[in-house]
Amino acid sequence: MRISPAYLKSGILVSTAGVFGSAFLxxxxxxxxxxxMGPEGVGLFSQLRQMAQAATVGATFGGxxxxxxxxxxxxxxxxRRQFRATAARLVCLSGFAVVLVIAAAAPLLTQFFLxxxxxxxxxxxxxxxxxxxxNVGGTYALAVLNGYRSYPYxxxxxxAGPAALVMLLGGAGWWHLPPDPQLLSGAFVLCFGVTCLVGAFGVSRLPKLERALRLGALPKAQSRAFVRFAFSNLVAALSTTxxxxxxRSWVIEAKGLAFAGLxxxxxTLTFNYTTLFLTACSAIYLPRLTAAVRPEDRRACMLKTAYLVLGAGILVCHAMVLLKEPLIHxxxxxxxxxxxEVLMVLVIAVIFRGVSWxxxxxxxxxxxxxxxxxxxVALNLMLLASTRYALDSFGSLQALSWAFVLPxxxxxxFVVEYACLQNRLMCRRDIWPFLLAGTSPLFYLALSGPQWxxxxxxxxxxxxxxxxxxGAALLAYKKVVS
Structure with missing residues (x-):
């Protein structure tokens, strides 16, 4: 299926609008x-969301x-229909298994994570x-829509889901309802349920095969290849969540929900919304990079995306540091x-995160x-080691934030070296000077005293x-020959 440049451009705009709308909500x-509910409520809300995300990642083989x-x-x-039949069956089985485990082990999970x-x-x-x-059903539907490049749906x-969530939580605050953890879980049920329904509707509108054709699952060899790749993606994604x-559980145990909320x-203002933005970019970037076969095409695709992400990231991160107090208020x-204090440091890690993605x-x-x-797995083991050290040795918000920068x-x-090794047309000088120029002022501000x-x-x-x-990154983006 050939995608016209005009459709791809409009798809980029629609997909970007979708992810930024979702992020804003x-x-x-x-x-x-x-x-x-204040800082304690934010801490609980974030941990419940992370628990749901971890379980969803496990059930969907990495998202x-x-x-x-x-x-x-x-x-x-x-x-494609053969592939979808295999993927849907596996996701359905794993989804029900994960849900049964959560329901049975709820007391243990509550004690450990909360x-x-x-x-x-x-x-x-x-x-x-x-x-x-x-959420498992919604995630699978979003993946299918992404794979078909059905950007409007x-x-x-x-x-749709986050919009329903905001209305429920906003109503609870407006009517001054008593803080109730079970209402939070009900809010997640509403949010993910709406996403699932709208996603399923979008999938139902995709092109259909002739009725005379009956397709089963993938051949065994292809099914095994998919399972191997999906399992690898699962381990990688699950290690992060x-x-x-x-x-978060260490922070709650050591410092309480209020500290975790701070x-x-x-x-959330840095890493969480960067992840949402990169997820939106992935809707365009991953299919295009997968389809690019020639080394020069892959180089152009990677560099254009890197410069665009880096240029936007530098602008946003510097603006957040400049306006951090009114932004938080x-x-x-x-x-x-x-x-x-957290924002001042994590913006540095966010820039590294964007380019490494x-x-x-x-x-x-x-x-x-x-x-x-x-x-x-190595990245997340380093993250666990650095955060454990920061909590045990310092126990401050700023130290905990620096624990995210080093990993x-x-x-x-590593990933820059990997890309250079895989594609001889890729060079280290394509990206490192821009990173140095973009992060040096942020390092200075984060390491300086409050008066500076x-x-x-x-x-x-x-x-x-x-x-x-x-500006230099965006200018370099213009100069890359597609």
Missing amino acids: WLLSFKAMAFW TNSVVQGLAERKDEAT ASSAPALVATVRWIALAVLL LALAQI VALLLV FDAGW LLYSSQFQASG VYGTLILATRNSRILVVSD NFLYLV ANSGLVTGLSMVVGLGAA
Whole structure:
């Protein structure tokens, strides 16, 4: 199936609108939580969401990537239907298995991840099992829509669920309902349920085969290949979500829900929304990189995406540092002022994360299962080690934030070297000078004392340097020959 440039351009705009709309609505949901339940509520909300995400990743073999990659490399509808039959059966079976485990092990999960055995929280975790089941269905539907490049329905499904979530949480805060953990789990059920329904509707509108054709599942050899790749993607993605779950559980156990809520506010404004943005980019980038066969085509695809992500990331991160106090007050409340310490440091890790995602997607596109597993597991083991050290030795928000910077920098070094090794046309000088120029002012502000970090002159100069680095990256984007 050939995609016209005009359709692809409009698809990029629609997909971007969908993911930014979804990100904005999730941001509003955190604002509603901050207004309704304060830092403790935000901490609980974030941990429940991470638990649901981890379970969904496990049930869908790593999220959407396996299905998107499998559909993108198949050109005719007949083989796509065979692939979908196999993938749907596996996802359905694993989804029900994960949900049963959550329901049965709810007391243990509550004690481990929420450092509590309160009956209300145990019941909340059991309700999260239903939210996970709906999220599994929604995730699979989004993956199919992405693989078919059905961007309007993809964007609609991405927005619909968070919109319902915001309305429910906003209503709870407006009517001053008593804080109730089970209402939070009900909010997730509503959110993921709406996404699942809209996604299923979009899938039903995809092209259909002739009725006379009856297709079964994939041949055994192809099924085994899919399962191997999906399992590798599962281990890689699950290592990330489980690592974040463990980090949050350690923070809650050591410092309480309020401290976790303050950290989550800074983490959400940086890492969480960066991940959502990169997920949106993946809807365009992963299929295109998978389809690019010639080394020069892959180089052009990677560099154009890297420069675009880096340029946008530098602009946004410098602006967030410049406006951190009014931003936190606007999106959360004055109770979250300490989250500025988290934001100041995590913006550096976010820039590293964005570029490493661009280069690391090459591992997915080439289905290098061994490297995918080893690199992601190593990254998350380093993250766990650094955060455990930061909590035990310092116990401050800023130290915990720096624990995210080092692993992401080391992973960036690895994926850049991997890309250069796989494609001799890729060069280190294509990206490192831009990264150095874009992050140096942020390092200076984060490592300086408060008197310098809050100085208008210093932050102004930082913004000027950031604008220059972002402009240089975007200019390099224009110069890449497709």
